[in-house]
Amino acid sequence: MQLRSRLLLFGAVVPLALLAAAIVISGVVFNRVLLDEHDRALLAQAGIESLSLFDHAAAPHLHISESPLDNQIREFASRGALYGPDGAAIASYPADAPVPPRTQPAALSTTPTLETVVGVAGHERQLWVRVDAPDxxxxxxxxxxxxxRHDREMDQYWRIAALVFVLVSVVLLTIQVIHAKRLSERVGNLTGHMRRLRAGSLDAAPPPDPGADEIAELRRAIAETTERLAAARSSQDRLIADAAHELRTPLAAMRAGIEIALRRERPATHLRETLEHTLVEVARLTQLSSSLLDLAALRSSPVERSRGDLVPVLVEAVDAARALAEERGCIVRVQHPPEAPAEFSASAVRQALDNLLHNAIKFSPSASEIVVDLRGAGPRWEFAVVDAGPGVPEDAREAVFEPFHRLGRAGPGGGLGLAIVRDVAARHHGRAWVEDAGEAGGARFVLALPRDDHT
Structure with a gap:
């Protein structure tokens, strides 16, 4: 069943059916209440008459016929008749009122019997009861x-109820048709957009929604998701293109060296140089593929975080980088508090710190100092790696965190280390940025992670 049909069914048809049922039930109850009122009036009059039927010595009589208010009550008072032992009527009220000609008193019960009949006087409620004389x-x-009068009141009730039902039906159906149409269009817009997403189209956002309810909120969430998917696809396409370009360069160099070596006979020294050059390119390919795998693994799976101390992770990363720093003639100095509690993935943070340290060592001049600092900054912990290298121009400080982006072509590496650092920061709801190290030059790379809220 379509959404519009379902809205009309449960928003109009079902409520109207329940309203009709309520009107009918109310009419039946109202009719019963009115009949009960007639019955109580008849029983009260029967009780009074049964006490006074034989209070005259002359003959049994109806007490109401002797009422001084006869002229005032005759129009609406109950008609009555008294029957003798032989079944013939011996008194009636009013005297000229049509009454049943005969009955069998002995066959009646001393318990009043009430029934609704249509007689010569029209639709009426009758009471029969046997009353024994003193003898x-x-x-x-x-x-x-x-x-x-009861029938007029019921007719009036049914007319008013029918009019109310018709008016409510028209208003409710009109409102529900308009509401169902608008809601169906809004949901249909989202459905069409999701179909386009399923087909792979990420070019356009969902149609605008002027509402301020849950559907509008859903539309905003879908729009944001579409935008992120489009950005992710664009990033993926750019990553694939950059990776293909980066892989093509060492492969082309290897192929050129091998082809030159195979053109003619060459001495062993030349072949050795070719193999050594090929080995360098293989090492570059290995490093590039390893970085690509690390980046893909980081982006494809959720980071499992747990509470811990960032200080041991920092110390291990610095100790692992000292050997490479000493080869370059650099000194690594580290500063940190006694402890830095946070909720983090130790392997991911360690990988980010390794990349920051290797980047600093790669671009630091010989005999320079690299300072690694961990300190609290409000609601977060900040790792800062400061080197004395050439620094990062201000207009490139965002681009250096993009995959395969390198400042110039000097220096080894595939240009993925800082991209991994930013991804680690994002997965921890943190930040990564670069700024000037100071007047002496160099760069200060910062990795900021949230503190542990439970400390």
């Missing part, structure tokens, strides 16, 4: 109340 002779008392 034990059975007599019958008959009372009848016209239901004409």
């Amino acid at each position: 034990g002779q059975p007599h019958a008392l008959w009372l009848a109340a016209s239901l004409e």
Whole structure:
């Protein structure tokens, strides 16, 4: 069932059916209440009449016929008749009122019997009861109340109820049709957009939604997701293109060296040089493929974080980098607090620190100092790696964190280390940036991670 049909069914048809059922049930109850009122009036009058039927010595009589208010109550008072032991009517009220001609008093019960009939006087409620005379002779008392007023009231109820039902139906159906149409269009816009996403189209956002409800919130979430998917696809396409370019360069160099070596006979020294050059390119390919695998693994799987201390991770990373720094003639100095509690992935943070340290060592001049500092800065911990290298121009400080971006072509590496650093920061809801190290020159790379909220 379509959304619009379902909205009309449960928003209009079902409520109207329940309203109709409620009107019918209310009418039945109302009718029963009115009949109960007639019954109570008849029972009260029967109770009064049964006490006074034989209070005259002359003959049994109806007490209401002697009422001084007869002229005032005749129009709406109940008709009545009294029957003797032989079943013939011996008194009636009013005197000219149509009454049943005969009955069998002995066959009646002393418990009043009430019934609704359509007689010569129209629709009415009748009461029959046997009343025994003081000498034990059975007599019958008959009372009848016209239901004409009752029928008018019920007719008026049904007319008003029908009018209300029609008006409510028109208003409710109109509102629900408009609401169902608008809601169906809004949901249809999102459905169409999701179909386009499934087909691979990430070029456009969902159609605008002027609402301020859950569907509008869903539309905003889908729009943000579409934008992120488009950015991720663009980043993926750019990464694939850059990776293909980076892989092509060492492969072309290796192929050229091998082809030159195979053109003619060459001395062993020349072949050795070719193999050594090929080995260098293989090492470069190995490093590049390893960095690509690290970046792909980091982006494809969630980072499993746990509470711990950042200081041991920093110390291990610095100790591992000292040997490479000593080969370059650099000194690594580290500063840190006694402890730095946080919720983090130790392997991911260690990888980011290794990349920052190797980047600093790679671009630092010989006999220079690299300072690694960990300190608290408000709600976060900041790792800072300061080198004395050439620094990073201000207009390139964002680009250096993009995959395969390098400042110039000097120096080894595939240009993925800083991209991994930024991804690690993002996966920890942190930041990574670069700034000037100071007046002496160099660069200061910062990795900021949130503190542990439970400390």
